[in-house]
Amino acid sequence: MTSIFLSPFFIAGAVLWVFAGGVAYFWMVSFLFGAGYQGAPRKSIEVMFRFAEMGPQDTVYELGAGTGAIAFPAAREYGAHVIAVELEPLRILIMRIRRAVGPAADRIQILRRNMYTIDLRPATVVTAFLWPGAMARLRPKLEKELGPGTRVISRCHPIIGWTPTRYDRDTDVFLYRVPEALNPSKFGG
Numbered sequence: 001m002t003s004i005f006l007s008p009f010f011i012a013g014a015v016l017w018v019f020a021g022g023v024a025y026f027w028m029v030s031f032l033f034g035a036g037y038q039g040a041p042r043k044s045i046e047v048m049f050r051f052a053e054m055g056p057q058d059t060v061y062e063l064g065a066g067t068g069a070i071a072f073p074a075a076r077e078y079g080a081h082v083i084a085v086e087l088e089p090l091r092i093l094i095m096r097i098r099r100a101v102g103p104a105a106d107r108i109q110i111l112r113r114n115m116y117t118i119d120l121r122p123a124t125v126v127t128a129f130l131w132p133g134a135m136a137r138l139r140p141k142l143e144k145e146l147g148p149g150t151r152v153i154s155r156c157h158p159i160i161g162w163t164p165t166r167y168d169r170d171t172d173v174f175l176y177r178v179p180e181a182l183n184p185s186k187f188g189g
């Protein structure tokens, strides 16, 4: 008699559970770190790049890089040097594979680190598609570490207390320019 474990129904059920578990892990686990996973749509990424006026002279920090939706085109299409900061190991692995099989590998650095603890002083552009609480927590760090001329581009979540230089309603993308964004009255923003 065939074991129940070898029946097609059992195998199909098991595969389904593993798949559902994998999807749940991928989307939900990062809530433990403060922000879940959702990839930014290409349309909003294009607005982010246009706002940043990004080029080969830029050092871009993507905070919470996910699978590299912003990091890879920034390096490959705009020639920027990119530091993709991410905590979740599966997404780190996906980025490492993407980097290994595509161009511009030397311009893409993948950091498995907590974004709240890294040194942001080398950044000329910071991109973020995070959560409101994450932006609030990052704000003092951005104020302390970013130099004049740095652009901070956030999708969906404003930095409360800063004044955006530009905002695209259609894609919900905010551009902040340092230091004008921090002290609008002083800079006439």
Ligand SMILES: C[S@@+](CC[C@H](N)C(=O)[O-])C[C@H]1O[C@@H](n2cnc3c(N)ncnc32)[C@H](O)[C@@H]1O
Residues within 6 Å of the ligand: 030, 033, 034, 035, 036, 037, 038, 039, 040, 062, 063, 064, 065, 066, 067, 068, 069, 070, 085, 086, 087, 088, 091, 113, 114, 115, 116, 128, 129, 130
């Ligand atoms: C909404 S996703 C955005 C992914 C990617 N930036 C994009 O636009 O497609 C947010 C990402 O932030 C990561 N994340 C959350 N908290 C983090 C932390 N403290 N340090 C590093 N990455 C973090 C999550 O793992 C997740 O991949």
